[in-house]
Amino acid sequence: MMASAEAQPLLEVRGLRMHFPVTEGMIARRHIGDVKAVDGVDLTIRRGETLGLVGESGCGKTTMGRCILRLEKPTAGEILYDGVDIAKLDRRELVALRRRIQVIFQDPYSSLNPRQKVGSIIGEPMMVHGVEKDAKRRTERVRELLSVCGLNPNFADRYPHEMSGGQRQRVGIARALALNPEFIVCDEAVSALDVSIQAQIINLLEDLRDKFNLTYLFIAHDLSVVRHLCQRVAVMYLGRVVELAECDDVFDHPLHPYTKALLGAVPVPDPAVEAERAFQPVAGEVPSPINPPPGCVFHPRCSIAIANCRVTRPELRELRPGHWAACDVVT
Amino acid sequence: MTGLQGIATNLVQTMNGRNAGLPPLLEVQDLHTEFRTGAGIVRAVDGISYTVDPGETVAIVGESGSGKSVSALSLLRLIPDPPGRITAGEVMFAGRNLMKLSEEEMRRVRGGEIGMVFQEPMTSLNPVLTIGRQITETLEQHRGVDRAAADRRAVELLGLVGIADAKRRLEQYPHQLSGGLRQRIMIAIALACDPKLIIADEPTTALDVTIQAQILELMQKLTRQLGVALIIITHNLGVVARYAQRVNVMYAGRIVESGTAGALYHNPRHPYTIALLRSVPRLDRPRQARLDPIEGQPPDLTLLDRGCSFRPRCRFAIAACAEAKPPLAPAGAPGQLSACFRSHELDVTAGAA
Numbered sequence: 001m002m003a004s005a006e007a008q009p010l011l012e013v014r015g016l017r018m019h020f021p022v023t024e025g026m027i028a029r030r031h032i033g034d035v036k037a038v039d040g041v042d043l044t045i046r047r048g049e050t051l052g053l054v055g056e057s058g059c060g061k062t063t064m065g066r067c068i069l070r071l072e073k074p075t076a077g078e079i080l081y082d083g084v085d086i087a088k089l090d091r092r093e094l095v096a097l098r099r100r101i102q103v104i105f106q107d108p109y110s111s112l113n114p115r116q117k118v119g120s121i122i123g124e125p126m127m128v129h130g131v132e133k134d135a136k137r138r139t140e141r142v143r144e145l146l147s148v149c150g151l152n153p154n155f156a157d158r159y160p161h162e163m164s165g166g167q168r169q170r171v172g173i174a175r176a177l178a179l180n181p182e183f184i185v186c187d188e189a190v191s192a193l194d195v196s197i198q199a200q201i202i203n204l205l206e207d208l209r210d211k212f213n214l215t216y217l218f219i220a221h222d223l224s225v226v227r228h229l230c231q232r233v234a235v236m237y238l239g240r241v242v243e244l245a246e247c248d249d250v251f252d253h254p255l256h257p258y259t260k261a262l263l264g265a266v267p268v269p270d271p272a273v274e275a276e277r278a279f280q281p282v283a284g285e286v287p288s289p290i291n292p293p294p295g296c297v298f299h300p301r302c303s304i305a306i307a308n309c310r311v312t313r314p315e316l317r318e319l320r321p322g323h324w325a326a327c328d329v330v331t
Numbered sequence: 332m333t334g335l336q337g338i339a340t341n342l343v344q345t346m347n348g349r350n351a352g353l354p355p356l357l358e359v360q361d362l363h364t365e366f367r368t369g370a371g372i373v374r375a376v377d378g379i380s381y382t383v384d385p386g387e388t389v390a391i392v393g394e395s396g397s398g399k400s401v402s403a404l405s406l407l408r409l410i411p412d413p414p415g416r417i418t419a420g421e422v423m424f425a426g427r428n429l430m431k432l433s434e435e436e437m438r439r440v441r442g443g444e445i446g447m448v449f450q451e452p453m454t455s456l457n458p459v460l461t462i463g464r465q466i467t468e469t470l471e472q473h474r475g476v477d478r479a480a481a482d483r484r485a486v487e488l489l490g491l492v493g494i495a496d497a498k499r500r501l502e503q504y505p506h507q508l509s510g511g512l513r514q515r516i517m518i519a520i521a522l523a524c525d526p527k528l529i530i531a532d533e534p535t536t537a538l539d540v541t542i543q544a545q546i547l548e549l550m551q552k553l554t555r556q557l558g559v560a561l562i563i564i565t566h567n568l569g570v571v572a573r574y575a576q577r578v579n580v581m582y583a584g585r586i587v588e589s590g591t592a593g594a595l596y597h598n599p600r601h602p603y604t605i606a607l608l609r610s611v612p613r614l615d616r617p618r619q620a621r622l623d624p625i626e627g628q629p630p631d632l633t634l635l636d637r638g639c640s641f642r643p644r645c646r647f648a649i650a651a652c653a654e655a656k657p658p659l660a661p662a663g664a665p666g667q668l669s670a671c672f673r674s675h676e677l678d679v680t681a682g683a684a
Contacts, residue, residue, distance in 0.1 A: 056539035164628050194394035194566065199610035199624030206621065221540065228612035228622065248617050265544035267569035268615045269608065271592040274573040281544040285509050 008083070009044040010183060010215050011068065016041045016077035016087075018063050022290055033290045037063040038074075039239035042316065045183075050209065050216040052230035052247065054223060056262075058286055059236040061219045065185045068217065069103055070094055081183075099129050102176040106188035108168030112160040118171050119156030122146070125178040145174040148211075150204060166197035173204065183215045190225060202229060223266055227251050235259045238289055238297040241316060245323035255325040258282075258298045296327070304329050354426075355382035356527055356560050357406075362420030364398075364405045367413065371633035375401040377584035378420075380659070383528065388554065388561040390575035390592070392568065396629055398584040399564045403530050407441050425527060443473040446521030446559075448550075450533035452513035456505040462516055463501030466523055473524045488519040493549060511542035518550060528560045535570070547574055568611055572596060580604050583630050583640035586659060590667030600662040600669035600677050602645045639671070647673050 019034035038060040045051045053061045066072045068079055070086055079087045086097055105111040112121055122142045123132075132138040143153035149170040160168055169189070176184055186205065190198045202225060208214060220226050226233055226247070233250050235243040235258065243256040254260045261282035267274055284301040287293055293300050299309040306329055314328045364376040376398045383389045393399040404410055406422050406429065422429040429440065441447070449455040457465060466488060467481035476484070482501075489497035492515040505513055514534060521529050531550065535543035551574055554561045565571060571578055571592060578595050580588040580603065588601035599605045606625040612618070627644040638653040639645070645652070651672050661667065662674035671677065 056541065166628065194629075195568070195607060196394060196610050196625035197628070199622040200626070202612070202622055203624060223540075224612045224614040227614055228618050251614065252617075261541055263614070265540045266614050267544075267547075267567075267573035268613065269568035269572050269596065269611055270613075270615075271572045271596050273615060274569075279544075281548050282541050283545075285511055285542065286539075 010047040010049075010082060011043075011045040011217075012078075012080040013041060013043040013064075013068070014078040014080070016043075016064070016067060016079065017075045018060070018067055018072055019075045035289050036239050036292060037289060038067065039289075039292070041077075041236075041239075041241050043234060043241065043244070045215060045217060048213055048215055049232065050218055050230045052226035052233035053217060053219045053236060054221060054226055054233060054262075055236035056221060056286060058238075058289060060239040060289075061236050062187055064236070065103070065187050065217060065219050069101060069185055070097070095129070099131075099179045100181055101183045101185070102179065102181040103185045103187060104169075104172050104176050104189040106191050108165050108172055108192065109160075111172055112168055114160055116159075117156065118146070118158050118160065118163075121160075121171060122156070122175045122178055125175060129179055131179060141178070142174075145177055146171075148177070148208070149174040150200070164197075165193055166200060169193060169197075169201055170204065173201075173208070177208065177212070180212070182213070183217070185217045185219065187219045188221070189218070191220060191222060198225070205229065223251070223263065235262065238286060238292055240297060240326065242298065242327070243325045244316065245320075249320070249323045253320075253323075255319055255323065255330050256298075256327050257302045257304055257330070259325075261301070353385065356385045356387075356425060357383040357562075358421075358423040359402075359406065360421040360423070362402065362405055362422065363418045364401050364410055364415060365418050366415045368633070373632045374584050374635065375415075375632065376405055377635075379579075379581070379584075379586045381579050381586060381589060383560050383562060385527065386554070386558045386560055387577065388551070388563060388575050390571040390578045391562060391564045391581060392566065392571050392578060393581035394566055394629060396583075396632065397581040399566075399581050400532050402581070403532055403562060403564050406530065407445060407447070408437055409441075439473065442469055442520070443524045444527050446524070446526040446529040448514070448517045448521050448529060448531040448534045450536050452510065452517045452537075453505060455517060456513060458505055460504075461501065462503055462505065462508070465516070466501070466520055469520055469523045484523070485519075488523055489516075491522065491553065492516070492519045493545075494519075509542075510538050511545060514538065514542075514546050515549070518546075518553070522553065522557070522559070525557070526559060528562065529554065530562045530564070532564045533566070534563070536565070536567075543570075550574075568608065569614075580607070583632060583635065585640070585656070585670065586668075587641065587670045588668065589659065590664060594664035594667045598663050598667075598678070600667060600674040601671045602647050602673075602677065603641050604669075605677065606644075606646075647671075647677065649673065 016038055017040055018038040019036050021031050022033045022035060023029040024032045055061050067074045074087050078085050119142050122145055123138050126132045126138055132141050142156050146153045146155055151170050190201050193201060218230055230247050233247050234241045237258050243250060243259045254263055264279045265281060282301050295311045296309045296314050299305040314326045316324045316326045318324050360380050361378050362376055363378055366373040366375055379402055391399045405417050410417060463485050466485040470476050470481040470484055485501055486497045489500060494500055494515055535546050575592050578592050579586045582603050588595060588604045595604060609623040610625055625644050630640050637655060639656055642648045642652045657670045657672045659668040659670045662669040
């Protein structure tokens with residue numbers, strides 16, 4: 001599964017920053033600060049890998065995904081996709097890129113046009129990109145995609161409102177596959193679904209990954225789903241990656257105090273395990289990304305912070321082989 | 332009052348079973364709630380019965396549309412009519428049938444003897460009133476105390492729910508607070524009149540996981556300390572495992588399995604519970620295999636027939652399942668109930684594996 005570390009990654013993000021300006025005043029808008037949604041992130045994704053990107057609301061994980069899709073133009077940094085810096089591409093060049101990179105969104109209700117039939121929703125990317133120009137062949141392809149995603153091909157004639165949440169998410173997945181992409185950003189792709197349906201969609205994503213050699217960036221806040229589906233995981237906090245490693249290393253031997261707090265906060269569906277487990281929830285809340293704390297952004301909530309943490313911003317260091325953490329206190 | 336409840340709680344806990352000779356605090360008997368819609372009658376709650384003992388935490392767990400929220404709103408008669416209607420059932424609370432009370436008496440129960448915490452604190456708090464006013468209003472309405480006494484109690488309540496700087500917070504409006512703080516305020520309001528029971532409907536679903544942990548630990552600490560019983564409605568099987576003593580699993584408007592958390596998780600006796608536990612990935616273990624999902628979709632509640640509603644998705648279904656709805660009957664551990672004709676054959680150790 002794992003190619004050698006030297007093999008060229010499919011995606012390499014270097015020093016990515018995405019700052020959104022905050023303005024004040026109705027007429028003369030004054031720039032009073034920036035929301036530092038992503039504030040210096042380095043990340044690589046290997047071909048065929050599923051990388052999990054986890055963190056709580058506002059940590060910048062969705063903005064990361066949007067930058068990689070070039071739905072946002074990053075403030076600074078490079079996004080090398082197959083060696084090309086897509087942060088600098090113009091509109092025309094982006095069109096070609098979008099055939100290779102697709103997205104599955106969280107909400108199967110708002111991400112499908114309610115006035116379009118399912119067949120036209122899935123066929124539209126092919127029309128936009130000029131593949132399968134023949135209407136009959138396109139219809140065939142739509143039916144094939146529906147069937148690959150576990151839906152009756154006759155659903156092509158339905159409207160989204162005639163379907164359940166799980167079925168709609170399958171339509172969203174079929175649409176993402178329409179152009180034979182190699183890389184898919186899954187932004188909370190199973191979060192809105194009930195657990196029994198969620199398991200169906202997780203299995204579908206796995207099957208499709210194996211069948212079409214897909215690479216996923218799997219953005220999620222549900223840590224147990226990430227552990228199940230991903231090979232590596234990056235933990236974000238306030239615009240930065242604080243820990244990055246193979247899934248089992250992060251979940252069984254977390255190094256960063258934030259990762260430990262995050263994992264400790266998730267109750268496990270097993271009363272015997274929970275009865276044994278004493279934990280102290282991490283105090284406080286995530287600070288504002290407009291005015292993040294100096295030094296390590298986690299220091300105000302951290303139980304092991306020392307004086308230097310308030311001053312020096314920790315860089316990601318490889319503390320164990322392949323296991324990176326941005327903390328100057330843990331060793 | 333609180334002292335008595337504390338003793339009762341301790342008693343219940345020492346006996347380590349439900350109803351240690353004491354009457355339950357809440358007894359729901361054959362409750363039915365319907366909604367009349369264009370598509371037909373939706374039997375959202377289709378005959379559920381359960382009890383809650385003083386000081387006990389009971390979870391109602393189920394997926395969207397299973398009727399778990401409607402069942403809780405029905406207890407307080409908060410179902411909008413039309414289109415909704417409670418068509419049958421008794422809710423005995425501290426010796427009185429809530430279904431028979433006048434609207435005026437019911438108002439005294441809501442927010443008085445029974446506190447409520449809802450999922451979305453932003454929509455359940457009034458945006459144009461200060462936090463302080465929303466707490467003191469509850470106290471003045473239910474307790475008839477004067478403004479000064481209410482103010483003192485409000486400060487005390489904020490301290491109880493772990494909000495520092497109470498004076499300043501009381502003057503703020505809901506939009507000035509984070510989601511976690513708003514939910515603490517909701518808990519303070521729910522506790523304001525020394526309730527015997529709190530109903531929490533998905534209290535942490537809208538919150539991030541570290542904040543969820545803070546809120547749930549706080550609710551557990553306070554309900555134990557004050558001897559308040561808690562009904563927690565959730566879809567999160569981890570939350571149930573950590574915080575509930577007893578669990579009711581709902582599917583298509585009915586309770587399909589009920590028992591202690593330990594019994595249900597380690598020896599479930601209903602196919603839906605078994606399937607539900609098998610379909611969730613585990614955070615505390617490396618990946619073992621593909622997930623084992625429940626195939627198909629939950630049923631359309633307007634089209635239920637006389638058979639078991641889980642039958643179309645059930646691996647254990649037999650001909651009898653199409654003929655009648657299986658009643659809740661003892662199965663597995665003492666006190667455990669399952670609504671399945673084959674519950675005695677389903678001796679599996681799910682959750683593991």
